[in-house]
Amino acid sequence: xxxxxxxxxxxxxxxxxxxxxxxxxxxxxxxxxxxxxxxxxxxxxxxxxxxxxxxxxxxxxxxxxxxxxxxxxxxxxxxxxxxxxxxxxxxxxxxxxxxxxxxxxxxxxxxxxxxxxxxxxxxxxxxxxxxxxxxxxxxxxxxxxxxxxxxxxxxxxxxxxxxxxxxxxxxxxxxxxxxxxxxxxxxxxxxxxxxxxxxxxxxxxxxxxxxxxxxxxxxxxxxxxxxxxxxxxxxxxxxxxxxxxxxxxxxxxxxxxxxxxxxxxxxxxxxxxxxxxxxx
Numbered sequence: 001x002x003x004x005x006x007x008x009x010x011x012x013x014x015x016x017x018x019x020x021x022x023x024x025x026x027x028x029x030x031x032x033x034x035x036x037x038x039x040x041x042x043x044x045x046x047x048x049x050x051x052x053x054x055x056x057x058x059x060x061x062x063x064x065x066x067x068x069x070x071x072x073x074x075x076x077x078x079x080x081x082x083x084x085x086x087x088x089x090x091x092x093x094x095x096x097x098x099x100x101x102x103x104x105x106x107x108x109x110x111x112x113x114x115x116x117x118x119x120x121x122x123x124x125x126x127x128x129x130x131x132x133x134x135x136x137x138x139x140x141x142x143x144x145x146x147x148x149x150x151x152x153x154x155x156x157x158x159x160x161x162x163x164x165x166x167x168x169x170x171x172x173x174x175x176x177x178x179x180x181x182x183x184x185x186x187x188x189x190x191x192x193x194x195x196x197x198x199x200x201x202x203x204x205x206x207x208x209x210x211x212x213x214x215x216x217x218x219x220x221x222x223x224x225x226x227x228x229x230x231x232x233x234x235x236x237x238x239x240x241x242x243x244x245x246x247x248x249x250x251x252x253x254x255x256x257x258x259x260x261x262x263x264x265x266x267x268x269x270x271x272x273x274x275x276x277x278x279x280x
Contacts, residue, residue: 001216007278009215013043014275017244019078023094025264033241033254035075038146038177041237044218045144046079054084057111063141064130066115068123069148070104077101085112121156128160131172145174150182153191164232165204172232173225179241181252200234212237245270
C-alpha cells in the first residue's frame with residue numbers, strides 16, 4: 001500500500017469516527033466503543049476494497065458485507081454515508097423515530113445494507129449462506145463479515161464456521177474485531193474464549209492475525225485471503241475498543257454509553273486535530 005492510499009484511508013476513518021460520535025451524541029444512545037474499534041476495517045473495505053456501487057446498491061454481482069456485530073451499526077452507517085449510499089447528515093437522526101438509521105442495520109430501509117443484524121451469531125451464519133449462494137450460482141463476488149470477539153461466545157458462530165469450512169467457502173473472508181472487552185468487562189472474565197486463532201484453525205479456516213488499525217496489514221491480509229483455495233479465511237484483528245478517542249480507548253464502560261456534551265466536545269477536538277494533521 002502506498003502512502004497516498006494509506007493517508008486517504010486514514011482520512012476516511014477519522015471522518016467515520018466523527019460521524020459515529022456525532023450520531024451517538026445526538027441520540028444519547030448507542031455503542032461507541034465497538035463502533036470505533038472496527039472503523040479501520042470498514043474504512044478499508046468500503047473505501048478501497050469492495051466492489052459496490054451506491055447507484056446500484058442491489059447489484060447481484062456486488063461484493064457483500066454483513067456486520068455480524070449489529071449493535072455497532074454507527075460504524076457501518078458512517079462507512080456507507082461516506083461511500084455515497086446516503087447523505088452523512090442522515091446520521092443526525094440515528095435511533096430517532098422516523099429515521100431509517102436505527103440501533104441495528106435494516107436491509108429493507110437502508111441502501112447498501114446487505115443483511116439486517118442484531119442477534120449475535122446470526123450475521124456470520126447469513127454471510128456463510130451468501131457465500132454458498134455465490135458458489136452455487138458461479139458468481140465472482142466475495143463476502144465479508146465482521147464479528148465481535150464477545151460474539152464468539154454464541155454457539156451459532158461455531159455452527160456457521162463448521163459449515164463454511166465443510167463447503168470450502170473460499171469466497172468468504174471474516175474479521176474478528178478482537179478488542180478484548182464486552183459490555184460486562186474483559187472477555188476472559190465474562191466467558192473465556194481460549195485461543196481464538198487455534199479454534200478457527202480447528203474448525204478448518206485459514207487464519208491470519210493482524211493489527212486491526214494498520215491499513216497495510218488489513219490490505220495484506222485481505223489479499224492473502226483472496227489467494228486461499230478451499231477454505232474460508234478468518235482475520236483476527238487485534239484492536240482497541242474506543243480507538244481514536246483517548247478517554248474511551250480500552251474502556252469497557254464505553255461499550256454502550258453516549259458521551260455528555262463535555263466529553264463529546266473533547267472527542268471531536270481530538271479527531272479534528274488528527275484530521276488537520278492528515279490534511280496537511
